[in-house]
Amino acid sequence: MPVQPIKFYQSGSFVVGNRLLDPDQRSVQADPNRTNSLNSGHRACQGCGEALGARYALDAAMRATNNQLIAVNATGCLEVFSTPYPETSWQIPWLHSLFGNAPAVSTGVAAALKAKGRTDVRVVGQGGDGGTVDIGFACLSGMFERNDDVLYICYDNEAYMNTGVQRSGSTPPAATTMTTQAVGPEPGNRFGQGKNVPLIAMAHEIPYVATATVADLRDLEYKVRRAMEFRGARYLHVFVPCPLGWGTASCDTIRIARLAVHTGLFPVFEAEHGEVVDVTRIPRQVPVAEYLRPQRRYRHLFGASPRPDVVARIQQIADRNIRRFGLLAAEPAPTAQEAP
Amino acid sequence: MVLRQIEGSRGVAEAVARCRPEVICAYPISPQTHIVEALSAQVKSGALAPCEFVTVESEFAAMSVAIGASATGARAYTATASQGLLYMVEAIYNASGLGLPIVMTVANRAIGAPINIWNDHSDSMSQRDSGWVQLYAETNQEAVDLHVQAFRLAEEVSLPVMVCMDGFVLTHAVERIDVPEQEQVDAFLPAYQPRQLLDPAEPVSIGAMVGPEAFTEVRYLAHARQMQALELIPRVAADFERVFGRSSGGLVRPYRTQDAETVVVALGSVLGTLKDTVDELRDQGHRIGVLGIISFRPFPLADVRAAVGQAARVVVLERALAVGIGGIVTSNVRMALSGNGTRDYTVIAGLGGRAITRASLREMLLAAEADRLEPLTFLDLNRPLVERELARAGERRMSGPAAENMLRDAGPATPWIG
Ligand SMILES: Cc1ncc(C[n+]2csc(CCOP(=O)(O)OP(=O)(O)O)c2C)c(N)n1
Ligand code: SF4
Ligand SMILES: [Mg+2]
Numbered sequence: 006m007p008v009q010p011i012k013f014y015q016s017g018s019f020v021v022g023n024r025l026l027d028p029d030q031r032s033v034q035a036d037p038n039r040t041n042s043l044n045s046g047h048r049a050c051q052g053c054g055e056a057l058g059a060r061y062a063l064d065a066a067m068r069a070t071n072n073q074l075i076a077v078n079a080t081g082c083l084e085v086f087s088t089p090y091p092e093t094s095w096q097i098p099w100l101h102s103l104f105g106n107a108p109a110v111s112t113g114v115a116a117a118l119k120a121k122g123r124t125d126v127r128v129v130g131q132g133g134d135g136g137t138v139d140i141g142f143a144c145l146s147g148m149f150e151r152n153d154d155v156l157y158i159c160y161d162n163e164a165y166m167n168t169g170v171q172r173s174g175s176t177p178p179a180a181t182t183m184t185t186q187a188v189g190p191e192p193g194n195r196f197g198q199g200k201n202v203p204l205i206a207m208a209h210e211i212p213y214v215a216t217a218t219v220a221d222l223r224d225l226e227y228k229v230r231r232a233m234e235f236r237g238a239r240y241l242h243v244f245v246p247c248p249l250g251w252g253t254a255s256c257d258t259i260r261i262a263r264l265a266v267h268t269g270l271f272p273v274f275e276a277e278h279g280e281v282v283d284v285t286r287i288p289r290q291v292p293v294a295e296y297l298r299p300q301r302r303y304r305h306l307f308g309a310s311p312r313p314d315v316v317a318r319i320q321q322i323a324d325r326n327i328r329r330f331g332l333l334a335a336e337p338a339p340t341a342q343e344a345p
Numbered sequence: 346m347v348l349r350q351i352e353g354s355r356g357v358a359e360a361v362a363r364c365r366p367e368v369i370c371a372y373p374i375s376p377q378t379h380i381v382e383a384l385s386a387q388v389k390s391g392a393l394a395p396c397e398f399v400t401v402e403s404e405f406a407a408m409s410v411a412i413g414a415s416a417t418g419a420r421a422y423t424a425t426a427s428q429g430l431l432y433m434v435e436a437i438y439n440a441s442g443l444g445l446p447i448v449m450t451v452a453n454r455a456i457g458a459p460i461n462i463w464n465d466h467s468d469s470m471s472q473r474d475s476g477w478v479q480l481y482a483e484t485n486q487e488a489v490d491l492h493v494q495a496f497r498l499a500e501e502v503s504l505p506v507m508v509c510m511d512g513f514v515l516t517h518a519v520e521r522i523d524v525p526e527q528e529q530v531d532a533f534l535p536a537y538q539p540r541q542l543l544d545p546a547e548p549v550s551i552g553a554m555v556g557p558e559a560f561t562e563v564r565y566l567a568h569a570r571q572m573q574a575l576e577l578i579p580r581v582a583a584d585f586e587r588v589f590g591r592s593s594g595g596l597v598r599p600y601r602t603q604d605a606e607t608v609v610v611a612l613g614s615v616l617g618t619l620k621d622t623v624d625e626l627r628d629q630g631h632r633i634g635v636l637g638i639i640s641f642r643p644f645p646l647a648d649v650r651a652a653v654g655q656a657a658r659v660v661v662l663e664r665a666l667a668v669g670i671g672g673i674v675t676s677n678v679r680m681a682l683s684g685n686g687t688r689d690y691t692v693i694a695g696l697g698g699r700a701i702t703r704a705s706l707r708e709m710l711l712a713a714e715a716d717r718l719e720p721l722t723f724l725d726l727n728r729p730l731v732e733r734e735l736a737r738a739g740e741r742r743m744s745g746p747a748a749e750n751m752l753r754d755a756g757p758a759t760p761w762i763g
Contacts, residue, residue: 075543077413078552088553098543100416101552102439106409109401113368113413113421114543116397120367120419126545144409147402 033065033226040067040096042076047094048086052255054219054245054262055083055160059131061219062158062243065226067097069233070127075100075114079107079132079141082167082247083160105140107132108148111155119154127233128154134161134175138202145202145240149209152237156229159202159240162247170250174200177270178322179315180302182250187305196318203276206240210279217273218244220262224285228275244271252301264296269323272330286334290327293320346590348521353485353510356522357450358383360489362393363530364448364496366422368414370399370407374429375462376512377452381424404429408436408447415445416551418544420496420537423447426512427454430468434475437505441476441567443552444540446499446506448492449477453613453664454512455697459748463698464512466613466664470673476567478506478574479642480594481612485515486522490593491639493525494581496534501581502574503540504567509641511614513698525589533588571643578640596645599652601627602634607714608653610636610678611662615694615701619662622706633710638674649681658688660713662701666693671721688716694724730754 033039042063049056067074078084078101087094088101102110111130118126130148132141137159148155164182165171171184178196181187185194206214212235217225225243232239246253246261253261265271266285270293273285294316297303306312327333349356358380361369369388371381385400387393397414401407404425411421425433430451440447451469455461469479480495482488488510495506510516525533541551555563575596582594600620602608609619616637626633636652638645653659659682661675670676672691679689690713695701705725712718734751738744 073545075417075545085554088550089556093550093553095550096548098545098548099550100413100543101550102409102412102443103435106405106412106436109406109409110413112399112401112406113370113410113415114417115413116368116370116399116410117414117417117419117421120395120397120414121417122395143402144406147406150402151400153399 032223033068034061034222039064040072042067042095042097043087044094044096046092048089049082050247050249050255052248052258053082053086054247054258055133055162056086057219057222057258058160058225058243058245059083061222061225062131062229062241063097063129065229066127066129066156066233069230071125073126074098075126075128077102077107077111077114077128077130079130079136080104080167081133081136082162083131083133085167104136106144107136107141108155108157109144111157112148112151112153115154128156130155130157132159133166134159134163135165135173138174138200146205146209149206149211149238149240152211154236154238156232156239156241159242160245161242162245162250164247164250166247166250175202177319179306179319181305182302192305192312193302203240203242207276207279209238211238211240212236212278213239214276215240215274216242216244216271218262218266218271219246220259220266221273221285224273231275250302252304253299257299261296261299264291267291268293268296269327269332270296270319272326272332274330281330284330284332287327287332288334290323290333293323346523348523350519350521351524352379352517352519353488353515353522354379354452354517355383356485356489356524357492357510358387359524360492360530361422361448361450362387363525363527364422364493364534365393365420366396367419368397368399368410368421370401370410370414370421370423372401372404372407372425372429374404374426376454376464376516377424377426377429377450379516380450380452404433405436408433408440411447411449412436412440412443412445415440415447415539416443416541416543418537418539418542421445421447422449424450424452426452427456427462427468430472431456434472437472437475437477440505444503444567444570446496446503446537448495448499448506448508450492451507451509452512452516453509461697462512464514465696465698466509467666467696469507469509470665472507473642473673476504476571477642478504478571478640480506480508480640481638482508482510482515483598483614483616483637483639485510485518485520486591487593488515489522489524490585490589490591493530493533494585494594498574498577498581500537501577502570504570504574509613514614523591529588533585575640575643575645594639596638596640597648597652598637598639600635600637602636602652602656604632605634605655606632606657607660607710608634608636608656608658609660609662609710610638610649610653610674611664612638612641612674613664615662615664618701618703619706622703622710625703626707626710631714633714641674641677644677644681646681649678650685653678653682653687654685656687658690658713658716660690660692660710660718663691663693664695666696690718690720690722692718692722692724699725727755
């Protein structure tokens with residue numbers, strides 16, 4: 006009988022189709038009995054990376070905790086599109102308090118559960134990049150420093166989307182937003198120092214820090230499951246393209262996220278107690294222009310008066326990430342000392 | 346009953362501990378610190394268990410932790426003052442909006458700038474419309490008792506309660522207090538039974554977005570709950586008296602108001618000095634009385650009207666200033682007396698810890714009786730000091746920082762600071 010060898014990266018990534026796996030290895034989403042923690046019928050835009058990421062993350066967290074989960078949500082797109090009164094898409098106990106306090110509210114939930122001896126019930130806090138890296142940052146750092154038993158998930162779409170796409174501390178250089186227009190000598194967001202919250206989380210030496218994207222949902226599910234194996238503060242930073250804010254096609258959300266990884270612009274890695282323990286390798290490095298060009302927020306870098314100089318600076322960022330995290334498949338994994 | 350000579354803060358901490366809070370979170374600020382320090386020791390030693398003491402990174406986080414804990418069915422407590430209260434404002438409104446029965450002590454202190462750690466009511470008064478119940482203690486015994494009542498009240502109406510006690514004047518004063526016994530508190534305060542709960546067995550969404558179609562109704566409900574509290578507060582106080590054998594709390598406390606032509610209205614510890622002053626005046630034949638307001642929110646319109654309504658004039662002694670208009674309590678009192686024709690005077694007193702002396706009160710009250718008082722009076726204002734600074738500012742553009750100028754003018758040994 007002729008045998009056809011299976012290539013696990015036929016899709017151009019290492020994503021493996023479920024039907025090639027044993028049932029117990031299949032994704033949580035493939036399970037018809039999944040919890041649909043964030044149920045259908047919400048009002049996210051078509052192709053919303055945040056909705057996709059949240060759905061996978063929370064269903065995975067539900068499975069990992071035997072459905073004993075409470076979620077706390079910061080203000081932002083995820084909160085707004087899921088709960089216009091009187092509808093709610095949440096099938097899990099869910100609390101929204103404010104924009105900048107989700108980590109602290111999560112701490113409160115965890116403290117109450119501890120006082121009540123309900124160690125079986127776990128807590129997930131979640132918010133957008135603005136709610137996490139900017140306005141909620143003090144609460145996040147406090148939660149990390151105390152090592153409260155909370156998994157905090159940041160859905161990073163690189164701007165304040167819910168208020169109509171303004172710059173956040175997570176907006177990348179050159180990207181246009183409604184407060185970083187494509188005008189003046191330095192069009193789009195200026196090149197700043199960046200604010201890498203996964204690395205800042207690692208500096209707190211909390212048990213678990215990881216990054217993930219909606220391009221590799223199996224990896225996202227795995228990281229949620231892994232995070233739930235630890236007690237204490239854990240941080241998961243998920244890259245979630247936003248078709249509305251980035252000016253990308255709704256059908257391109259996964260492709261754009263994959264390009265962010267394959268260019269080296271968004272390193273996917275895992276760290277335990279402050280040390281990198283795993284990085285997701287890139288099969289072959291893709292030039293950043295391929296990632297930037299399909300996004301309207303970078304339109305001013307191409308077209309009639311292109312800015313190859315700016316593209317080159319962004320390429321430098323990607324190249325540095327590749328060196329720093331050892332992202333290329335051929336490169337040796339970074340040792341603990343080399344780890345950032 | 347065991348009377349002990351202890352600091353107000355310590356008494357409050359012990360009373361709170363006997364209410365069996367399950368989550369306490371706090372960020373230090375004078376004059377609140379002794380309360381939370383004592384509670385921390387109780388939790389750390391295991392005397393108060395089960396209870397989590399969370400040392401948060403800000404007051405905003407403190408209230409946020411209390412919100413999460415309360416929504417998860419835990420009895421939650423925090424304490425703050427002044428700048429700390431303002432730092433948590435967004436979460437204060439959120440806690441009441443969500444209807445979470447958190448209890449918080451406010452160790453009343455002025456608000457900067459200029460920074461000032463001493464007592465007045467600027468901090469809690471700024472939160473009068475936040476949806477929290479606000480109770481003001483006159484003495485340390487009352488501060489202790491109000492905390493026990495606050496948990497019961499908060500949980501019955503599903504509203505957060507602020508117990509306001511004057512910073513330093515009460516928090517740091519050592520006097521004889523009867524701290525309620527555990528068995529008494531247990532008899533008075535049932536276990537917390539939440540109305541809403543984050544529970545995996547019965548998932549609910551809390552804090553959903555509400556649009557114009559129901560927002561007014563949700564807000565109205567908050568008001569209706571405060572109106573329920575208005576009825577409940579006297580009943581809780583009566584129940585308290587039955588269990589503990591002493592009267593504490595309630596809505597208002599009239600003192601020698603019968604047949605009074607002049608009634609002075611005030612909140613908090615200044616009531617002691619006021620009563621002494623009024624006793625003296627009564628002895629000399631003046632028809633004058635005092636009305637203490639314990640519950641500022643909900644505001645007891647009917648009780649204030651009943652207590653003051655017969656008087657010809659009312660003097661409202663304010664421990665805070667509504668800059669640009671004058672009195673905060675006055676406008677509430679005026680609403681209670683509307684249509685009555687009662688003359689009212691606003692007296693701003695004791696800002697930033699300035700002592701309110703009997704002599705000053707007496708002089709002011711005599712002027713009020715003779716209707717010689719300005720409608721808005723600043724008690725013991727050092728007018729030359731203000732005028733010098735106004736003149737300086739009029740003379741040149743770059744007149745410099747006003748507070749520093751005035752401090753320099755006042756000199757080191759100013760008699761104006763009590
Ligand atoms: C204290 C406060 N400031 C500002 C806002 C307005 N606001 C609500 S959502 C939001 C943007 C959220 O951005 P992000 O956290 O990145 O989430 P996204 O909507 O992009 O998913 C802002 C600025 C607010 N609700 N509260
Ligand atoms: S604006 Fe962006 S983040 Fe918000 S719902 Fe739409 S796609 Fe999702
Ligand atoms: Mg965002």
